[in-house]
Structures are given as C-alpha cells and as structure tokens.
Amino acid sequence: MTVRELDAAGITDPQLRLAYTRSRHLNARHGRTYFLATRLLPPERRPAVHALYGFARRADDIVDDLGDTATTGERAAALRELEARLDAALAGAPVREPVVRALAHTAGAYAIDPSFFRDFLVSMRADLVVTDYATYDELRAYMHGSAAVIGLQMLPVLGTVVPREEAAPHAAALGLAFQLTNFVRDVGEDLDRGRVYLPADLLAAHGAHRELLLWSRRTGRRDARIVSALAAAAALTRDVYREAAPGLAMLDPVSRPCVRAAFVLYGEILDAVRRDGWSSVHRRAAVPRRRRAVVAAGGVARVAAARLGSTVRGATVRGAAS
Template identity: 30%
Template sequence: MRDALVAHARQSIVRGSKSFAAASRLFDPATRERVWLLYAWCRRCDDIADAQDHGGTLGAQDGGEESFAKIRTLTARAFAGEATGDPAFDALGVVARETGLTPAMAEDVIAGFALDAADWHPRSEADLMRYCWHVAGAVGVMMAVVMGVAPDDEDTLDRACDLGLAFQLANIARDLAEDDAAARCYLPAEWLAEHDIPPGEQMKPPYRATMARLAARLCERAQAHRCSARIGAARLAPRQRWAILAAAGIYGEIAVEVARRGAKAWDSRTVVGKGRKIAWIGKAAAQALLPVPRHCHADAEARRFTRRDLIAMTRPL
C-alpha cells in the first residue's frame, strides 16, 4: 500500500508543481518519498478548498464550508490511522507515522483553508503574513520535520517557515489576476487604500501600474524571507540543503520575474522554464558547498515578521 501511495504522490507533485518536483529529486530516496507524501496531502487540501485539479483553474467557490469540513474530517482520520478512501490523506497518515508529524502541525495549515472558506480578506500586512503562515509557512515547518529537523529546534523551524512565506508571497504576486477572477484578493486592504484603489477593481487597467508596484513590494518581502531560509538550509544534510536551495532559487526567480515584468506581469502566467530550473539546480549545488553570504544575513534581518511573531498574534483575522 505504501508503494502505491508513493506512486500516487509522485504523480501529484509532477502535475501540481513542476518546480518543486524538480527540486525534490535532489533529496535522498527516503526523504524524497516522504516529501512527496506530504506534498500530496497539501495539494489535495488546496484542490478541495479551491475546487480545482492540481492547481488548475479555480472552480465555483460556493461550497467553502463543506470543503473545509471535508479537509478536517479526512485529516483527523489519517492521523488516527484509519483508511480515508482518498490516497492523499492516506499518504499523510503514512508520513505522520514515519516522522512524528502531529495533528497540531496539520491544524496550523488547515486554519488557512478555513480563512478561504470564510471568504476572508486581509486588512493589514500582519493579516497577510498570518495567512501566509497558515497556508505555506506551516507547511515549511512540516517539511522540515519530514527532513529530520527536531520539533524543538525553534530557530531552524522559523527559517523553514520563512521559505514557505517566501514561496507564498511570490505566488500571490504572480496570481493577482487569477485570484481576482475568482473574487479573491490577498493584498492588504490598507495597501489598496494607500493608493485609492477601490475594492474589487484592483486589476482594472487604470490601476495596473500601481498594482505592479505593490507586487514588487510583495517580492521584496519574499526576498527577506528567502535569505532567512538560506541560513536555515545550511544546517541540513548536504542533499537536503541542495534540494532546498534549488527550490528557493526557482521560486525566487518567479518573484524576480514578476517584479521585472511590471504592469505586464499578468498578461501571461510567469513560469520558470526547464532550462532555468536546471541552471538553478546546478547553482544550488555550488551554494550548498559555500558559506551563507553576508548579504543574506543582512537581508534576513529585514523581515518584518517571524514565525514566532505570527503565532503570538492574538487578534482574530
């Protein structure tokens, strides 16, 4: 059964994230399979919440509460060791038993789907970052545990969270038009108000230039968290470090390209081609052998929020 779940998970990551699939091949075999198993659960939860297939076109968003309840129920069954009837949730049960992932870790992720189910929108940058923590930073923490990081190694887990935050900020910048088409906006309302952009009109032509500047702001935030993640990656085993640096480079290029394209960033989806992925895999191999550059330490200090900051926030979203 495990072999079948691993095969399903491999297909899921190949379909759902070519960038992460490429980076995952760099892990040692045992870690690679466990990363695939965890990814399959994350991808399936996201697809259920968004009524989509492996990150494709968003479906109808009128069944949010039912979708959220399904995610929570199947996840609980997976942790209880029960068959769920869904290979992605069964995959979570397997990797949890093998690595010590806990229901509390999964609940941090599920809370992000609850926000989408409630048609939530961020008011402030702090709100945005707490959302990113739930849907991506908490995934980074789970991935770190899968790679063998001790659950009490708080600083390394903080930096694993930072990689997830960087990925999500880049995704938000890239997908502003796609999210707008589904009546979603993850830019803080305060940012839009600063520029007198009416709610729901942010992607209309008169505001494209301003939206490009706000997207660049997201990409700048992503850079700080990516540098922090690189510091944490230096503590991992060599092959794990290589894989994480490759993923960080590939996703980092998405952010760089969105910022470079400016107002044209949403004329077509920003992607990193196969050649550039291969180039980043090679560059990451060199980075894995070298000390973390000084500028990364300085850039990491520019983070406005750390994982512990985000967890400590008590104001409801």
C-alpha cells in the same frame, strides 16, 4: 524511478505504495518548481515530501477546483470530511483516500506534529469566505496555516544539524516567502477566484485598491499605481527570504541542495515578474526552462558533494571506532 524511491524509503505495502504514487503524480503535475527541487533529495526522503504536497494539493483542489457548480457549503463539507479522514488515519484507522493514507504514514514515520495539518485546514476554510486582507499582519496570520506550517512539516523530513526548534523559524519564513511569491505572481488568477491576497494597506500606500486591480484585469490596461504596489510587494517578499536564508545552513547537508534550489527558483519568479513589467494582473510570469535546468544541474553537483562528504565522514567515524 518511483519504485526506487519507495524501495529506498522501505515502503513495501502495495496499497501504501499506490497512495504515495498518487501523491507523487500530484506533485509532478502541479508543483513544477517544487517537484524539480524534490528530485535533489535522497530517494528515501522524496516520498514523504510527495505525501505532504499531495495532501495540501487535495485540500486546495476542494477549495478551488471541486467544480463550477459546487457551493461554498459543499466545499466546506468536503474539507470537514477530509479532516475527519485525516484524524482517523492519524489515529491508526484504515482510510481509502490515497493522499490521506500517505500523509498519515509520513506523519508517523517522521513524528510530524498533527496540529500543523489542522492549522493548514483552518486557512483552507478561510479561503472559502475571506476575499481580501486589510493589513499585512492579517495576511500573515492566514499564512501561518497556509504556508508557515508547510515549512514546519518539511523540517523533520529534511533533517537539521542544529536543534529543530532553532531551525523552525527559518523554515516557517521560507514557507511564507514561497507563498508571498505566488501572491505576487498570481494576482490575475486570484482575482478570477474572487480573492485579493495583496494587503489593502500595501495597495493603498501606492494609490491602488481592489477595484483598480479588477479594472486592469478586465480591460488589460496597465496602471502605474499597480506596478508600484507589486514592486513593493516583491520587496516585502525579498525581506522574508532574508528571514529564511540562515536556515539553509541548519539543514542536513544532503537536504540543502533541494531547499537551496527551491529558494533560488522561487526567488527568481519575482525577477520574472519584474522582467514582465509587473504584469501579473494579466498573465503569469515563469522562470525560463533553461534557467531551471541550470539551477537543477548545480543542485545535482551539490548533492554529489554532500553525499561524498557524508560517506567520508562515515568512513572516518568507522575507522576511528575500529
């Protein structure tokens, strides 16, 4: 399947094919929902999505998974080195790191604004030193680099039926919604890394705070104040999904099933957290595998309809021209 995608995308250089394959493996291993949705894209567009994911995953691994003995300074240095390699690759210099090589090729092929990648790395560096956010506005500023620009990077790959700048705010909002969903789901895991992404003002409005979250994580005991705060965070996240929703119809029809599937499945993570009693301080909730399969099957049907429609439109245009 990887070979078919690379052939469809016209990627023939052996080293570049290996670079894209490495990015695809990272997506398949770590981005379960994201990878499933990507399977609904036309084959020729999938490698670019894998490249975008692979680079983001590489940076995230430097921040969180470089090894227990790595210091903050060593992680910061590794991020600087990654950015230097990216700058070199974007300038046309040869680089050895596969995810950087694939990303630079994708950025050139789809004319993706390089500032999106630099903004992303700014937020990754923030994760090395910032452990919480006082307000939602502060968190949203962080998420511009960590999430909104991911949506903006994706937009040229997905394609639009309106001017790209019209769809851009919705694409950015979808990136925010996905990350906010992760924050609601991963409270306990983030605590283990020393971070609280739920804004302090949101927690305080429900009588919760960082120390209470840590107590709940440590003891395994529930607290109504945490439940209330998580429900409020989920409601806020739903609002951001509503900001993003109009952008679905602005996408190229052949890309809509992919993004719609991600939209539905990520939204249902919030439902899974609710069904689990808002216990994300203690464990990670997940959308059942059967439900993911149902959404994917619906996406396949939409893909077939979109491609048939594209073929019919193309035939009509050719017939009119002849």
